[in-house]
Amino acid sequence: MTKSFDKTEWGLMVALPVLICLIFVLPAWVVNYVQVSLGTGLVALGVTIQMRAGLVSFGQGLFFCVGGYSAGLAGKFLGISDVFLLLVLGLVSGILISFVLGFLLRRYREIFFAMLSLAVSMILFGLLSSTEELGSTDGFNLPQATYFGWAPEGDTGKTMLYAVTCVVTVIWAIALNRILRSPLGYINEAIRENELRVEYLGTSARQAVHVTYVIAAAVSATGGVLWAMALGHVDPEMTNWTTSGQFVFVSILAGTGNIVAPLIGTFILEIVRVYAVEVSPNTWQMILGTLMLLTIVFLPKGLWSLMNTAKKKTGTVPAAEAVAGE
Amino acid sequence: MASANKGARARAARSSRNILMAATALGLAASFVAAGSAQAQEEPVKIGLVTFLSGGAAGPFGVPARNAAELVIGAINAGSLPAPYDSAGFAGRQIETIFVDENSKQKNADFQKLVEKDGVDMVLGYISSSSCKAIAPEAEKAEKLTILFDCGTPQIFEEIVTDPKYTFRTGAHATMDNVAAARYLVDTGVKTGSYAGINQNYAFGQDSWRDFSASMAQVDGEATIATEQFPKIYAGQYGSEISALLTSKPDVIHSSFWGGDMEAFVIQGSARGVFERSKVVLTTGETAMHRLGAQMPDGTVIGARGPHGDLAPESDLNDWFRKAYFDRFGTLPTYPSYKMAQALLGVKAAADKAGSADQDAVIGALKGLEWEGPSGKVSMALANGHQAIQGTAYGTYKFDKETGKAALVDVVRYDAECVNPPAGMNSIDWIESGFEGAKCE
């Protein structure tokens, strides 16, 4: 079974070269938004997979920040600038911290999970904001990325980082898609729907939640590293609740139906914001809010449901509602 | 069972189609987005202006700065400024603006968008130091003239971009606000036996307190710290902090609060007699003095982060600026407005001097330039001609009950060399060295 890829995974693999080639086709500023959207999109992905288990993390910025700061600190104090090493570092820190925190958080559900995850992320925000050695709320800058000793400059450097971002994102998306189809994915679906029954089927819901929490942290930390490398700067705002809130909103807005949805949703929301600011720099929040409301009213299952609706209209057989693993 | 498999297959097929559709949609959206970018611009100089237009910093900083930009750019285009800025445009070219909200998570991408899609000739803006730290390297990479007009951290050219080519900062950095505050207390004979601080718990507040307390240690070695309060930014409620200040009975209280926080502190503190028991120094107090009027207690030491606002020296330009701003917006301009005007006039001076508004010409002329802003002389003396220095001033608040007008008395001006570290020296080291090489009158 492990050898077979499902259609989502094939789609992702086909999409990868297309995604990378965008850098040669699209204007650089759009590619820029694509790149940062992939970084933050990974965090939204982390939020999404927890949402499949019914858990809404209002503190996912914590791991976004852990990833970014791991890379930043390694760059600042250890002089490491190798992207792959920094990715591993970010990943490991995210996993370690989430593993420990998981023992506390796995006991919570619903709003209590949301608020406790928020509290933990805000404690980190407070700590970083009072650490003057790390630039406090101003944060600090990261070194230029290198690749196994190779340090490309200018456009080559940009292209390289973009390509790495795309590859890592697609690998994560495929891995997460796999996880959603795995027993863990099904257990999570079941936890969301009826945790009592999960226990009565002989499995520990808490353990599954813990594992999911760690996976979500790992993908978010990866996103943090990639985002920070693209930006060249980190600051505690990464773990502020407003940042975490945006990840949640992207996830809901995009829909949890497919692993690709949060990635695309992040980009769309970003572009909508850019144009809202351009059209009306003083009241862009109002435009954004109105668009959100309209989306919820007309697409309660998120933007992704637009895809399904389009399909249904063209006459494809509408199968049963989404199950895990799509 | 067969149907279950069929369902699964249908689902899978649908989802792969969905990905393709999504990719197509993404491509379409992106090319649609890109379509707008290829427009050529000929005549006007396009400036991307970035300030806070939403969030807590919009009211006190972002919007006054935006207002000043609209006012000054309008006047430059019309050629209606007093001499020497009475020619129209930047070296004859009209100015077009595009505003962007600094309150964004993707500041760098927003910057790139301004540069590439909107094709601006320069970017002018950035209030928060965090933005400046992120944008300065981006500007150098994009090779686009970028003028930071307000942010205060000394790190920009000391650590982040040590060899700037495209980045300029037309405002002095924040060290002088607090060095001058300490000097002012001593110069006006205030008792400084013990002092306390209440500053917002973020980089600017922490830096301000660090610089101020280090300076106090220099100007009055005997002075002791009574309490250090660091409430959260935008907290609004300072009951506990005020009690702590009252119980620790300091002679002097230092605060770099700004905007709504500062005004709330003045209201809550003055009601409970903090200002009577201690001498309070508000390094950004100028922005609130006209709004608070009688509510700001007499005797409060007021700064404006430079010789701006009520601390600006008299000149035709300043008179014009104050009158025109008041006529248009109904309030007097505060220091963010002054700093914005200063930046725009610096660029105009450079463009006029070079006789061209092209990027290279402006950069060449702006380097090391000296010009007169509404707050007096500014010179790009540091960081190889990319960082401005400017004197500063402090005054003591006095409210005239008869006329209902707020004013500053006992104004003391400090030369740039007196309150700023010399080129190449880190600000805190400089303070701790006893202001080595400072030239004060």
Added chain:
Amino acid sequence: MLTAVAIAVDGLGFAAWLFLSSVGLTLIYGVMRILNIAHGGFYALGAYTAAWAVGLYTQTGSTIALTYLIIPLAALVAGVVSGLLVERGILRFMYGRDEVLMVLVTYAIFLILEDVTKLIWGTDSYVSYQPAYWLGTIDVFGLPYTVYKFLIIAVAIAVGAALYVTLNHTRVGKLLLVVIEDREVSKALGINVTLFFTVTFVIGATLGALGGALTAPEISVVPGIGAEIIVMAFAVIVIGGMGSIGGAMLGALIVGFSRAAFVHLYPPAELFSIYLVMAAVLAVKPYGLFALAESRKI
């Protein structure tokens, strides 16, 4: 000793403000199961309306005494108008949707309210300190406190008591408890659930506006004050137990006293004291202190 007194009074004052700012949130959650982010918007609207009205009034030079009427009136107008518009205009079309989705809905409403506030009142700050000054100060062990602070404490107690009595000792309150317990059954019993929802939402919005309006004379009303209050209010009601009025009161007291203690004893930790407290309380009582009893259906 002085510090202990200061912590007690400061904590109480802060708690009163927290309670007034969060009780509307817990009420709406308790009845409607909506975690209302737009609450911050109502708070800001109340503050702006009050500051603006008091400012206009004091310009006439009449006695300050009347401002104590203007403030609650301003809150009432702001709360009822905006609450009705939001509930009737938007929310009622969304009832029955997923709780998480409703958070997003109210977030969108909050974004809109923020800009509406900005469009009405601009970005300049509004100060209306007169009501806070007029009553003067009283010394508590040599520490001056404004009488207005004690007035706010009194109002907080009154609001808490009024809600408690209404919910537990009136017919309407008992019907409301039925609605909370089971929406379907209450419909079957002929209770007008829609009306209950509308009224609850408007009362919740008005309470939020009242929190803002009462605070307005102590602060400078600026854009963004609404965003600040949301997380604080969430923390308070989560600590106390979502949907519980008594819980909101207890949560406010805990947060208020601990914040005051941090400020007096260890100021640097003030920044995240509220989150420390929340994490600590939830670690011990996972569902908050006064979690509502819920019937187990096995």
Added chain:
Amino acid sequence: MTTILETKNLERTFGAVVAAKDINIRIDAGEVLGVIGSNGAGKTTFVNMVTGYLPPSSGEILYRGAPITGKPTREIMRLGICRSFQIPQLFPEMGVLDNMLIALTIAKQQKPVLFRPAIDRVVEDEAIALLTRFRIERYAHQEIQTLPQGVRKLVDIAMATVSDPALLFLDEPTSGVSADEKMDFMRVLIDALKSTDTAVLFIEHDMEIVEEFSPRCVAFYEGTILADGPTGDVLKDAKVREFVIGSEFHRKPDESVETATGKGAA
């Protein structure tokens, strides 16, 4: 006959309320046992204690001779004790087949496994077979929410059997099933379970069903066991007639059981 479950002096209190006291029951492998008693008599509390949902205040539970008192539900399930619920505990937003697939996946999975697809043809065959055994295969592609109550009960019970338990508790299997269908419903159920040699304890309010399907009967009253023995004897017992059967006529149709603080899994 070997005893698979034995409880010794089980007791559970909620504050001052004694929900169950001195519960001593033995269940033999493969036997069918009916439990009667009015609401609040302690029947569900007993099941909750044995299945690890509620820890007993005191007393001991032995399964195949080994103590399982205080073990978490999931471990007890793994040992071979399962239950159904008075109110079916399903995954309401999914179809019937998906419910069974998930249940099978979880039951087979002791630890969360990543990266390996959970569902394949073998699991699907098994799921269909299970549904067929309970004669609900024709509902396989219906959403749970659209099912009649009786079918939901069957899905719930089918789910409880995915791990082939040795002992199965059925909490009021016929509640929500109309009176004239109850007999047929129980027959389907007992037939399906008999084929696996599972010991069954079912809680029931309808005495006819108890008489028909269980040779042995236990009567609960106010948290204690009033009578235990052959069904015929128990139903004739004077005290049972007075306190249990008599009160059945006043039973309310809709009942909820314990109320506990906080929100759990329900």
